[in-house]
Each structure stands twice: as structure tokens, then as C-alpha cells.
Amino acid sequence: MIDTGFKTCLLIDDNYIDNFVTRRILESSNFAENIVVKQSATEAIDMIRHGSLKPDVIFLDLRMPLMNGFEFLQEYDKLAENDKTANKIFMLSSSLDPVDVKRSGQNKYITQFIHKPITQKILEELTA
Template structure:
């Protein structure tokens, strides 16, 4: 059995099918010991604020109802992150809008922009 690369991975995406596929790829790649899937950025912020989950890695969709990925990042920025631990956030999107890519590269929390669907090859390259 391969060692896991991360302890907890948070997947935030409102699309059930995308979540199913991404979760399976993360599991078969031994990416994280625990994978938590939340279908709402609002709920994810609430869970992070309550310290109910403390992820090492977040995969964040851009286009979601109520709160999109960029709005999530603004709220995330206001959370008390504690000293030292930097969470890697990967922006996931099927969007071909160059503005989305540009905004993600300008955000200090985004480690990398990844086009959906995520693949094992992409995970290996992270």
C-alpha cells in the first residue's frame, strides 16, 4: 500500500458527478488519507470556521451557486488560519474563460489552476 501524500483533502464542488469522479481518482491515487466532499462553498466556510475540518489541500470549483470559488476565497481570507500551516488550494474549473484563470493566478491562496476533469497524471504532477 502506498503512503498517502496528505492527511485531509477537502473537495468543494456543487456538481455530484464531478465530485464522484474526482473523489475516485483521489482515492485510487492515494492522494489523501481522508477526503471530505462538500457541495456548497457556504457550508465549507462554516465547517472551516468551526474548525470541524482542517484540510491540508482544498480542490475548489469556481462556478457554484450562492457563493462561487472566488467569493469563497474572500471569506477564507478572513478566517484565522493559525501560524505556519499553509493549505494548498487548487482551483478546479471546466471554464475556458481566460478571466477565471487570470483571477486565480492573482490570488495568494491558489497554488494552481486545474482544468476539469482531474486526472491521475495531473495529481502526480502536483
């Protein structure tokens, strides 16, 4: 059991199986009070923009159709300051491309780049 103090965790990933597995791990570790899963970064940013979703932590997939992780971050940057409620944004990806890792590290919103799949051990390290 992990006590993070997070109220709402947003998981953005277009892969249903990845979402299912990640959500189960987040729930079993009590990572946040609420786990919200969106398969579309466009839908997620719209919900944040309109105030219907106020996550304090986000797990963001990198490679998605329509809007990828970096495009989501560009839109996130355009939000009003009071809509940017996420204290931490973790880039969650299966990409092994060093350019993706470097670019994530240079983004002011990304707390850490995490290679899929997420595990209980990784969650414990994130909250240590």
C-alpha cells in the same frame, strides 16, 4: 500510488458527478488519508470556521451557486490564521475564460488552476 503526505483533502464542487469522479481518482491514488466532499462552499467555509474541518489541501470549483470559488476565497481570507490550515488550494474548473485563469493566478491562496476533469496524470504532476 502517490505519497503526498496530505491528511485531509477537501473537495468543494456543486456537481455530484464531478465529485464522484474526482473523489474516485483521489482515493485510487491515495492522494490524502481523508477525502471530504462538500457540494456547498458555504457549508465548507462554515465547517472550517468552526474548526470541525481542517483540510491541508483543497480542490475548489469556481462556478457554484450561492457562493462561488472566489467568494469562498474572500471568506477564507477572513478566517483566523490558525484556521487557514490548507497548504495548497487548487482551483478546479471547466471554465475556459482567460479572466478566471488570470484571476486565479493573482489570488495568494491559489496554488494552481486546473481544468476539469482531474486525472491521475494531473495528480502526479501536482505532487512531482
